[in-house]
Amino acid sequence: GAYSHRAEVPGRDEIAQLAQEFNSLTDRLQTTENARRRFVSDASHELKTPLAAIRLLTDSILQTENIDRETAREFVTDIGQEAERLSRITEDLLRLTRLDSNVLERPVVVDALPVLEQVMRMMSLVAQEKGTELTYRAEGTCTMLATRDEIHQIIYNLTDNAVKYTPPGSTVQVSLFREGDQVVLTVEDNGAGIPEEDLPRIFERFYRVDKARSRAAGGTGLGLAIVRDTVEKRGGTVEAANRPGGGAVFTVRWPWREGGGQT
Numbered sequence: 001g002a003y004s005h006r007a008e009v010p011g012r013d014e015i016a017q018l019a020q021e022f023n024s025l026t027d028r029l030q031t032t033e034n035a036r037r038r039f040v041s042d043a044s045h046e047l048k049t050p051l052a053a054i055r056l057l058t059d060s061i062l063q064t065e066n067i068d069r070e071t072a073r074e075f076v077t078d079i080g081q082e083a084e085r086l087s088r089i090t091e092d093l094l095r096l097t098r099l100d101s102n103v104l105e106r107p108v109v110v111d112a113l114p115v116l117e118q119v120m121r122m123m124s125l126v127a128q129e130k131g132t133e134l135t136y137r138a139e140g141t142c143t144m145l146a147t148r149d150e151i152h153q154i155i156y157n158l159t160d161n162a163v164k165y166t167p168p169g170s171t172v173q174v175s176l177f178r179e180g181d182q183v184v185l186t187v188e189d190n191g192a193g194i195p196e197e198d199l200p201r202i203f204e205r206f207y208r209v210d211k212a213r214s215r216a217a218g219g220t221g222l223g224l225a226i227v228r229d230t231v232e233k234r235g236g237t238v239e240a241a242n243r244p245g246g247g248a249v250f251t252v253r254w255p256w257r258e259g260g261g262q263t
């Protein structure tokens, strides 16, 4: 690999210890480098798929003589959908690169409740269309150090998934509350849940349980990676589990921060 140089210094003196430190740093650099490479390669692959579809559809239109209006319209609609997919992927990629760059917006004390209400207003329309029952409850002063957009993104991604990956007629319950020195958000659904063997990996970039299903639902495979990175940047945690009665539950915890004062 790029960082293959190793310092071999036997013994237990300071130089030997330095050599060990050097080696472990090298290993970490190599791991980071490998992850970065895989990310770039996965991202290119994800972008290639809709691009290939667009080219195929364009060629079909151009090569079909006397194409009728209806058929042309169908093809162009498909091209539009692939273009939309491309813009979703690039938006998510940009978000992740921004999170990687460590250039963060200055956090403020945000009350998560109005943000939750805003996301619920928007998502209830999506849920309604699918015949999914979306409910939410909130209690306590749920203030934390973050930005409104970050909290919006987290609640949106988790709720969108819950609606997306459950059959019509399901229920999705979102809760926001304070627990000791933490603000807790849970998003629960009563769908099929997530296979136990996939649970440890679903926060990885581009990891999906069912690729075809994710694509069909308009997923990019980056939603949960964005959630995790965003939460962790603000000192929080996120975890996924299956509910005993069936369905998935996602739990986000942020350090609670007293409201009112400025930062």
Ligand code: ADP
Pocket: 161, 162, 163, 165, 166, 189, 191, 192, 193, 194, 202, 207, 208, 209, 210, 214, 215, 218, 219, 220, 221, 222, 223, 224, 225, 248
């Ligand atoms: P995607 O864009 O595919 O939705 P995410 O990173 O948001 O990507 O989610 C990763 C995968 O986790 C999804 O493809 C899906 O297989 C699984 N998943 C996420 N949320 C749920 C849920 N509420 N129920 C079942 N599976 C889920």
